Amino acid sequence: MTAGILIPDVGPIQRASVLGRVNPLVKLGIALAWLVGMGLTLDVRPPLILTLITLIAGLQLGGIAPTALARRIAPLWLAVLGIVLANLVFSAHNPDPLATELFRMGPLRVTQEAVDAAAGLGARVLSIISVGAVFALTTDATFLIDSLVQLGRVSPRFAYGTLAAYQAVPKLADDLGTLRATRRLRGLREWHPRLIVGMLVRAIRHADQLAIAMDARGFGSGPRSTYRPVRWQPLDAVVAIAALAILVAALVVSR
Amino acid sequence: MGAGIVLQDPASQLVMERVGDDVAFGLENLAWPLGTMRRRVPEALQSVGLAGFEERRSTRLSGGEQQRVAIAGVLAQAPGLLVLDEPTANLDPDGAAVVARILATLRDQRAATIVLVEHRASLAWPLADVVLALDQQGCPIAAGPPADVLRAARALERAGIWLPDDADGSQAPAQADKLGPVSRSHGTLPILELHDVRFAFEGGDPVLREVDLGVSPGDRVALMGPNGSGKTTLLRLAMGLLRPTAGEVQLGSRDPWRLAPAQIARLAGYVVQDPELGFLADTVREEVELGLDAEQLVFAHELCERLALPLESFADRSPYQLSGGEQRRLSLVTGLARRPLLLALDEPTYGQDRRGHEALVAALDELVEQGSAVLAATHDERFAQDATDRRIELAAGWIVGELGPRDGRAEYGIVVAGQGELETS
Structure with missing residues (x-):
């Protein structure tokens, strides 16, 4: 019923996949690094490249079924469309007489600068949505919490x-x-x-x-032990380095 | 050797997402070493009949399974004292029977002192070495070995306490024919009709399949079956809260899905399973009087008296602060007050002692005399016996059996006679 929509079902296939085995804190770190990296440029290409790579990784390395991925992100892509259109129409560039006019619709003037800004923003939102969806669909909640407590000192x-x-x-x-x-x-x-x-x-x-x-059940009564010990693994380093390399490459390509 | 406690609602005591982690949760808190935990968790699960459930998600289990996980989590710590607060109250008879069997095994092992707080005497009585009976103020009425306590049967009954063996009512109908026929179908147009109704939640398995059912004024129908068999879904379809995937539902010859709230409130009263989800006001008085006309108000106040919720003492209290049994009776008052043509009741006797049960049966009978129909989803064998004369068995969404209209009802006199035998044996 409602449960499936609110809480993604991270099944055994996704949990055993490469992205499922990577420590969730690494994935959070990657998401954060990418977010910061995308802030370095207004270009539309880096976020699009990262979106594409994220989706492919989710399908190939995360074991996510294409339909499951589509179901999760399709409604959000509609929201992106809304954001892009709103920014296109209400952009501060449009009334600017110095901006390059593309076309007019009645009182509405659409400029090249507005299109660029709207596309850049839309691409960024798109990449954030995609990263979020792949994270949610490959991350086991128990793994995340255990990692936060044992490695993240939460x-x-x-x-x-x-x-x-x-x-x-x-x-x-x-x-x-x-x-x-x-x-x-x-x-x-x-x-x-x-x-x-x-x-x-x-x-x-x-x-x-x-x-x-x-x-x-004695929670908070003293020192705890852990039933599922979590440790850093070589895979975590490999994925972290690869993700940073992808970010750098995406930024370099757009120069 | 600490103490472990198991609460009434299984869902709200599960902390971790997976069964194994949840059982281990208490051990982690006591800083048990990993190796010991890995040995102990499967043992504890095995002792409640859930071997191999470690990786299952606790939210996906049935209520009975969840309750057994909770017991396993407490047992894993090998407590010296095990306290259970109505552990079977939310379970269907099968789930309750399994929990009772587990408790019986634990008692035989003498591994821990068990304190069981329970309404269902038929479950608790055979398990107990010592019974402590409390009245409504919490004062002891009787204490001692079960047989001794039964000698105070009169006092127990006066306090509204269920006694063992009269709970399932199975031996009662033998003499019931002298009470006269109680098939009260007035033979008029059905108030509720379901034709070949199927229902499935989007993308889910069918919840109801090919259900045909007609309820006429004066009918008293019990919907029975295990948790998840589709009882509540059937009630919700009847109330127009869900729309059938296929087939037709008619409430008063109209599609209930399309009826306006005001119309549906005249036709039907719905008492939901969890009374708190039926409360809309801040005080008991407001709750009772919400949206009623003058004549309904008089009846509502009368119902409050009869169901032991006198407004003199309850009017200004918050519905949320009542006990579980009082909440249930308050929700019944609000469901019955309009004298609707169809009373749809979901577990109406939940948490009721003997007095609550009798008052409810009497109030329902009166409404049925006046032409209402009762459609009650229930696990309560006794309620089905006393308050209904048609029985629909559901299993996995199919109607698998139908019984009645029966020609007799149980009466308490017979049951009390049965107790004499117990006492002497």
């Missing part, structure tokens, strides 16, 4: 609390559906701000119960 309370909360999301989405249904069956319109109160009560109650259950 507080276990925060990390495991987040993991548990994340698992409650589909349940809360179902709860919202039932709350709306109840309103309808009592002769009221379905949407009402009061729904938020019901949802909040549910979320707080769930968190409360979970905290009790975690405490009852």
Whole structure:
């Protein structure tokens, strides 16, 4: 039902793939480095190159089924289209008399500069979406949390609390559906701000119960051991170096 | 040797995404060495009958399996004291039976002291070495070995406590014929009709398949079957909250999906499984009175009295702060108050003691006399026996059995007679 949409299903194939085995922190680092790298230029090519490479890597090295990838990013690509069009139409370059005019539609003047800016922005959003989708579809949540705690020194309370909360999301989405249904069956319109109160009560109650259950199992009582030890592996270094090389190449090509 | 606790709602006590990690979670917190954990986790899972489940996702398990994972997580720590708070309340009879078997094994091993808080006496009684019966104020009524406590049967009943053996009601119908026929179908147009209804969530397996069902005014229908068999989905289709993938649903000869909220509220009352999801107001009074006319108000107040929620003491309390059993009764008041033609009830007796049960059955009977129909999804054998006379069995979305209208109902007198035997044996 709603669960599949909200939480991607990282199956055994994706988990065993190259991208699935790379430490999630490495993938996060790559995403961050690429984001910064793309900020160095306004050119449209580097983000497009990175998008293409990300998608190919997701399919080839991440074991993602093409349909699964398309389902995840297609709606977001529509949003990109919206961003591009809005930037094209409302660009500050359009009224600028010095800008190169491409065409006019009634009162609307579209300039070369506006097209460049809109395309550059669209390509960047596109690459961020693609990187995010491939990350989500190849990263096992448990692996991510374990890495954050063991290698990233994130507080276990925060990390495991987040993991548990994340698992409650589909349940809360179902709860919202039932709350709306109840309103309808009592002769009221379905949407009402009061729904938020019901949802909040549910979320707080769930968190409360979970905290009790975690405490009852000795969470936070002292030093912990780990059931799934996580270590850096050679693969992490290989993928990190390759990703940096790709970024540099993409930036050089566009010069 | 610490203490371990298992709570009522299985879903809200699972921390980790995978079963093995969740069982190991408590061990990690006690800083057990990795090697010991790797040995202990499969052992604990095996002891609850879930061997090989380590890599499964805990959110994808059934409620019964989740509850067993929670028990395994506590058992893994080899606690000296194991506390279980109504561990089977959210489970179907099969799931509850498995949990009961596990508890029986644990008791026989004498590995830990087990404290079981339970409404279902039929489950708890045979497991107990010592029974402590509490009244509504939390004061002890009786304590001691089960047989001794049963001598106080009268006091227990007065406090609304279920007694063992009267829970499944299976021996009751023998004398029931003297109560007269209770098939009350008024033989008029059906209030609810399902024709060859199929339903599947998008991209999912079918939840309901080829379901044909007619409910006429005066009908009292129990929908039974394990968790996930499609009971709630059927109710939601009937209420127009879902749209069938194929087939036709008619509520009062109209498509409920297209009915406006005001129309549907006149035709049907829906009591959802989790009462908290039915609450729309900040106080019990507002909740009860929401959207009712003057005549319905009088009936709603009367219902509050009868279902042990007198407004004098409950009016200003928040619905969210009531106990589970009180919340259930409040949601029943709101569902029944309009005297709708069709009462769709999802687990109406959840968390009810004997008094709550009796009051509900009486209120439903009265509405049925006046021409309402009852369609109740339930695991509660006794409720099905007392409050319904037609039984639809669902399994994996198929209607696999239909029984009734029956010609008799259980009465409590018979059950109490049965207890005398227990006491002397």
